[in-house]
Amino acid sequence: xxxxxxxxxxxxxxxxILTSIRLQGFRNFKxxxxxxxxxxxxxxxxxxxxxxxxxxxxxLLDRSLSDYDIEPKxxxxxxxxxxxTFTIQLHFEDVTEDCVVSKLKGKIGDNNKLILAYKAFRDxxxxxxxxxxxxxxxxxxxxxxxxxxxxxxxxVKYISSRRDLHNYINxxxxxxxxxxxxxREEDEVTQxxxxxxxxxxxxxxxxxxxxxxNFISSATNTINDELSKLSLHHxxxxxxxxxxxxxxxxxxxSVSIASKSNEQRVLIGGDGRLNQIYxxxxxxxxxxxxDSLKEVTIFCIEEPEAHLHPHQQRKLADYLNxxxxxxxxxxxxxxxxxxxxxxxxxxxxxxxxxxTKAASDGCSEIIDKAFKDFGYRLSIIPAEAFFSDAVxxxxxxxxxxxxxxxxxxxxxxLDRLNISILMVDGVxxxxxxxxxxSLNIEWVLRTDNDxxxxxxxxxxxxxxxxxxxxxxxxxxxxxETTENLLKENESNLQGFVNSNxxxxxxxxxxxxxxxxxxxxxxxxxxxxxxxxxNTNIKNDLKNHFSDIDEVNIINEMQKKxxxxxxxxxxxNKENLAKLAEDKIAKPLLKCKEIIEKMQKE
Numbered sequence: 001x002x003x004x005x006x007x008x009x010x011x012x013x014x015x016x017i018l019t020s021i022r023l024q025g026f027r028n029f030k031x032x033x034x035x036x037x038x039x040x041x042x043x044x045x046x047x048x049x050x051x052x053x054x055x056x057x058x059x060l061l062d063r064s065l066s067d068y069d070i071e072p073k074x075x076x077x078x079x080x081x082x083x084x085t086f087t088i089q090l091h092f093e094d095v096t097e098d099c100v101v102s103k104l105k106g107k108i109g110d111n112n113k114l115i116l117a118y119k120a121f122r123d124x125x126x127x128x129x130x131x132x133x134x135x136x137x138x139x140x141x142x143x144x145x146x147x148x149x150x151x152x153x154x155x156v157k158y159i160s161s162r163r164d165l166h167n168y169i170n171x172x173x174x175x176x177x178x179x180x181x182x183x184r185e186e187d188e189v190t191q192x193x194x195x196x197x198x199x200x201x202x203x204x205x206x207x208x209x210x211x212x213x214n215f216i217s218s219a220t221n222t223i224n225d226e227l228s229k230l231s232l233h234h235x236x237x238x239x240x241x242x243x244x245x246x247x248x249x250x251x252x253x254s255v256s257i258a259s260k261s262n263e264q265r266v267l268i269g270g271d272g273r274l275n276q277i278y279x280x281x282x283x284x285x286x287x288x289x290x291d292s293l294k295e296v297t298i299f300c301i302e303e304p305e306a307h308l309h310p311h312q313q314r315k316l317a318d319y320l321n322x323x324x325x326x327x328x329x330x331x332x333x334x335x336x337x338x339x340x341x342x343x344x345x346x347x348x349x350x351x352x353x354x355x356t357k358a359a360s361d362g363c364s365e366i367i368d369k370a371f372k373d374f375g376y377r378l379s380i381i382p383a384e385a386f387f388s389d390a391v392x393x394x395x396x397x398x399x400x401x402x403x404x405x406x407x408x409x410x411x412x413x414l415d416r417l418n419i420s421i422l423m424v425d426g427v428x429x430x431x432x433x434x435x436x437x438s439l440n441i442e443w444v445l446r447t448d449n450d451x452x453x454x455x456x457x458x459x460x461x462x463x464x465x466x467x468x469x470x471x472x473x474x475x476x477x478x479x480e481t482t483e484n485l486l487k488e489n490e491s492n493l494q495g496f497v498n499s500n501x502x503x504x505x506x507x508x509x510x511x512x513x514x515x516x517x518x519x520x521x522x523x524x525x526x527x528x529x530x531x532x533x534n535t536n537i538k539n540d541l542k543n544h545f546s547d548i549d550e551v552n553i554i555n556e557m558q559k560k561x562x563x564x565x566x567x568x569x570x571x572n573k574e575n576l577a578k579l580a581e582d583k584i585a586k587p588l589l590k591c592k593e594i595i596e597k598m599q600k601e
Contacts, residue, residue, distance in 0.1 A: 015094045015096065016093075016094050016095050016096065016097050016100065016296050017036075017038055017092065017093055017094060018036055018057070018090055018091070018092055018298055018327060019035065019036060019091050019092065019093045020033060020034060020035045020036060020091045020362070021033075021034045021053065021056060021057065021088070021089070021090055021091070022087075022088070022089040022091065023053075023056060023086075023088055023089075024086060025077060025078040025081075025083045025085055025086035025087065026052070026056060026076060026077075026078065026087070027049065027052045027055075027078065027079075027086075028048075028049045028078070028079075028354070028355070028356040029049060029052070029053075029056075029078070029355070029356050029357075030078050030080070030081065030355040030356075031355075032355075032356065032357050032358060033358070033361050034053065034347060034358040034361065034362040035358075035361050035362035035363045035364060036327075036329065036347065036362060036363055037342075037344065037345045037363040038327050039320075039321050039327070039328050039330075039342075039345055040327075040328070040330070040346075040347055040362075040363055041330050041331075041332060041337065041338060041341040041346055042329060042330065042331045042347045042349065043331070043332060043333070043338060043346065043347070043348050043349070043387060044348055044349035044350060044387075045350075045351075045389060045418060046333075048349045048351050048356055049349055049351070049356040050302075050331040050349060051302065052356075053349070054158065054300045054302070056088045056118075057090065057156055057298070057300065057329075058156055058158055058300070059088060059118050060088065060090055060116050060117075060118055060133070060148065061090070061116075061148075061151060061154065061155050061156035061298065062151075062155065062158055063148075063151040063152070063155050064158070067147075070118075070148075072086070072120035072121075072122070072129045072131050074127075074129075076120065077120070077122060079354075080353075080354040084121065084122040084123070085120060085121055085122070086119075086120050087117060087118065087119045087120075088117065088118040088119075089115055089116070089117045089139070090115065090116045090117070091113070091114075091115055092114040092115070093113055094112050095108050095113065095114045096112055097153075097296055099294055099295060099296070100114075100150070100153050100154050100296055103149070103150050103153045103154070104150055107135040107136055107137065107143070108137060109137025109138065109141075110137075111137075113137055113138070114136075114137065115134075115135065115136055115139060116133075116134070116135050116150075117133070117134040117135070117142055118131060118132075118133055118134075119131060119132050132144055133145050133146075133147065133148065152295065153294070153295045153296065154296050155295060155297055155298075156297065156298045156300055157297050157298070157299050157300070158300045158301075158302075159299075159300070159301045159302065159304075296326065297326055298326065298327045298328075298329065299326060299327065299328045300328075300329045301320070301328070301329070301330050301331075302330075302331045303331060303333065303334075304316055304320060304330060304332065304337070305332055305333075305334040305336070305337050311336075313336040313337055314336045314337070314339065314340050316337070317330075317336070317337045317339075317340035317341065318340050321340065321341075335384045335387065338387075344363055344364060344365055345363055346363065346386070346439070347359075347363060348386060348439045348440065348441075350389075350439075350440050350441075351598075352598075359438065359439040359440035359441075360438050360439070364438070366438050369434075369438075384420050384422070385420050385432075385435070385436065385439075385441060386439060386441075387418070388418055388419060388420040388441060389417070389418040389419070389441070389442065389595055390417075390418070390419045390420075390441070390442040390443065390591045390594045390595055391419070391420045391421075391422055391432075391436055391442070391444075392419060392420070392421045392422070392443075392444050392446070392587060392588065392591050393423075393424055393429055393433075393443055393444070393446070394423050394424070394445070394446055395423065395424065395425060395446070395447055395448060395528075396425040396561075396562075397423055397425065397561075397562045398528055398561045398564075398565045399423065399446065399528055400421050400422070400423045401562065401565045401566060402528065402532075402565055402569070403421050403587075403588055404421055405569045405573050405576060406576050406579060406585065406588060407419075407588055408573070409573060409574065409576040409577045409579075410576075410577065410580055410585065410588065410589075412588060412592050417591075417592060417595040418595065419591045419592070419595060429445055429447065429467075429471060430471065430474065433445075433471065433474075433475055437475065442520075442598075443520065444522070444587050444590050444591050444594070445471070445521055445522065446522040446523070446524065446587045447464055447468065447521075447522075447523060447524070448464050448523070448524050448526070448527040449462070449464040449465065449509075449513070449523045449524050449525060449526055449527070450462075450463040450464040450467075450527075451463065451464075451499050451501070453499075454494065459494065459496065459497060460494070460496050460498060460499055460501070461493060461494035461495070462493040462494065462505075462509050464523055464524075465493055465512055465513060465516075465523060466494075468516050468521045468523060469486065469490070469512070469516075471519075471521060472516060472519055472521065476519055481515070482515055482518075485511060485512060485515050486512065488508075489508035489509075489511050489512055490508075490512070492504055492505045492508035493505070493508065493509060493512070517586070520587075520594075522587040522590075524584075525583075527558075529554055529557040529558045529561075529564075531583075531584050532557075532584070533553065533554050535578070535582050536578040536579065536582065537572070537575050537576065537579065540572050540575045541553060541557075541568070544567075544568050544571070544572060545557075
């Protein structure tokens with residue numbers, strides 16, 4: 001619990017923020033603008049450029065990097081075009097902290113904005129590489145600066161995913177002790193000095209007793225005897241095993257972090273627990289130093305979820321959001337971490353044609369608005385989609401179970417291809433489509449070809465097709481071919497007098513269904529159960545329901561739905577391979593086609 005004195009010390013928080021990064025010709029970023037928030041979560045597939053993005057920030061702000069480290073390398077230049085320059089711009093807003101304003105005097109605009117820039121050059125002939133640093137209030141007013149002198153007051157703290165847990169913990173605890181010492185009140189210093197003196201006296205007594213232990217004494221005599229055989233020059237000197245515990249500072253600095261349960265010392269545990277201690281030490285140090293206003297630090301952490309189970313990953317995300325007092329940039333592959341972040345704090349990186357960009361230019365109200373139907377907290381199920389390259393949207397749990405099993409039998413490895421199958425039951429397709437579009441994630445959908453009665457009329461309509469037409473109109477640019485087809489056929493999608501449409505209605509419906517597939521929108525012939533019963537696995541279904549008349553099998557399938565699918569697939573999954581050429585497999589094959597096309601680009 002924080003004391004009143006501690007609360008007062010933490011009450012002043014900096015409002016300076018790195019709002020965006022502009023990259024041109026840098027590594028896998030041809031031209032990109034990435035907006036950031038106070039707490040930003042950077043996600044994306046492996047090798048998409050998350051670490052490269054952090055490296056761009058570090059080149060300008062990480063004081064652990066030497067002048068040699070920040071020299072441009074051939075691998076820093078964009079590889080897919082002939083380019084011999086790259087630029088990095090860091091855009092800051094609300095730069096009002098005295099420590100930064102005084103250090104960068106004349107470089108900050110009247111609107112409290114600041115730009116720091118790095119520009120690299122490579123000679124076309126000699127391939128010699130050089131770079132320049134700039135600072136200024138706008139891109140037009142950037143002035144060259146000699147070095148990164150500002151890093152003392154404006155810097156980045158970077159924690160790699162390849163962190164050395166043991167060495168860091170041993171080192172960081174010393175920093176924590178020192179900072180805590182500096183923050184003591186006068187009465188606390190007096191109390192500590194008194195106790196310090198008592199500890200020193202007791203340790204001296206321990207030092208005197210240790211050499212008297214028989215095995216220590218024997219070992220001491222043995223080594224001195226052996227040394228006497230080697231040299232006569234030091235016969236007056238005796239070697240002793242010195243505990244040196246009477247040096248209080250050394251003794252305190254050598255204390256180890258242990259765990260206690262019911263006052264009993266226990267083994268701390270594996271890397272997951274060490275990772276928690278690592279981040280807790282780091283956050284504690286940050287809290288103790290943050291409000292001194294001697295510097296502004298941006299914290300970059302790669303994969304904080306390492307070694308932690310899902311519940312602890314969510315708790316860690318919440319902890320980092322709440323405990324780190326400055327701007328934090330996290331990279332992660334964890335849906336559990338993602339589920340704890342506000343939608344407008346997401347930066348999803350994606351690659352297209354060898355070029356990495358940020359969906360919706362990074363942290364954006366566009367993404368936030370897309371998530372409104374889910375409420376503030378994200379469901380763990382759609383969070384999985386953030387890390388996918390393609391998402392297959394289906395009606396409900398029956399379709400999800402069926403298509404996941406079908407993918408295995410058709411040798412479509414969803415995990416390897418980075419495809420997610422998500423049901424929209426209770427939410428609707430549009431909500432998911434808005435989210436996926438805002439994150440630049442490809443999607444395919446399949447829905448039932450429902451026929452519903454029109455309220456207050458003795459007429460029926462193709463509700464499923466009309467639903468899909470609305471999706472086309474809401475999320476795709478107007479297409480002349482489609483518009484002409486709809487003009488000729490859309491009126492026939494309603495007005496028939498019973499649930500069995502006439503031939504002209506069915507013909508128009510078929511024409512529109514076929515055209516909608518160009519937009520990755522697929523309709524069943526009727527619904528999953530009817531469609532399955534009219535495929536090559538019909539006999540397998542009849543065998544499964546051997547005690548039910550054939551005419552009642554579909555009704556039985558629809559009555560049980562998810563439980564039917566589960567039971568049937570458990571004993572008949574191998575038979576789904578018969579559906580490889582069936583229309584029912586088309587949306588799944590389309591997902592595979594999308595990914596394979598991405599991989600070729």
